[in-house]
Amino acid sequence: MFEVQIKIGLKKGISDPEGANTLKALHLLGFNTVKEVKTIRIIDLIIDEKNRDTVKKKVDEMCQRLLTNPVIHTYEINFKEQQDKGKMI
Amino acid sequence: MFEVQIKIGLKKGISDPEGANTLKALHLLGFNTVKEVKTIRIIDLIIDEKNRDTVKKKVDEMCQRLLTNPVIHTYEINFKEQQDKGKMI
Numbered sequence: 001m002f003e004v005q006i007k008i009g010l011k012k013g014i015s016d017p018e019g020a021n022t023l024k025a026l027h028l029l030g031f032n033t034v035k036e037v038k039t040i041r042i043i044d045l046i047i048d049e050k051n052r053d054t055v056k057k058k059v060d061e062m063c064q065r066l067l068t069n070p071v072i073h074t075y076e077i078n079f080k081e082q083q084d085k086g087k088m089i
Numbered sequence: 090m091f092e093v094q095i096k097i098g099l100k101k102g103i104s105d106p107e108g109a110n111t112l113k114a115l116h117l118l119g120f121n122t123v124k125e126v127k128t129i130r131i132i133d134l135i136i137d138e139k140n141r142d143t144v145k146k147k148v149d150e151m152c153q154r155l156l157t158n159p160v161i162h163t164y165e166i167n168f169k170e171q172q173d174k175g176k177m178i
Contacts, residue, residue: 001124022155026155031151033147035090038132039130039131039133040131043128045126058120062123
């Protein structure tokens with residue numbers, strides 16, 4: 001079993017309408033010191049495979065075929081047990 | 090200037106339709122070894138304040154008033170420079 005985390009962001013120069021609208025709404029609520037808002041999506045997968053390299057290859061394929069749009073997105077694949085990033089929500 | 094990262098996930102027991110549909114789609118594409126898919130949203134903010142405690146308090150207020158739905162979401166606020174989590178996408 002592997003726990004894999006995929007972090008999906010936008011390529012440089014691609015506009016982030018969700019971020020822009022959040023920024024606008026925050027300003028409307030009076031939070032004027034907020035200068036920038038960026039949104040990122042994270043997908044956590046649990047995969048039942050024995051081989052780490054197979055997992056890496058498969059997740060990469062998933063990203064390209066379904067999870068991301070290669071025209072606008074960048075993605076980063078991390079194995080969770082490697083990182084010791086503390087508890088996830 | 091502070092860079093703050095808000096991680097928004099779902100409370101335990103709250104269903105994650107996006108994750109469930111992604112799982113279905115991955116199975117349809119033949120990735121049958123995927124057992125679970127969870128989605129998390131991340132919002133990165135750049136805030137122009139001097140005082141760290143003020144930032145913490147304001148971000149907490151933003152989460153409660155706009156960014157999250159306290160009925161279904163959990164959130165975690167992290168200051169980015171503290172963590173040394175490496176480069177973001």
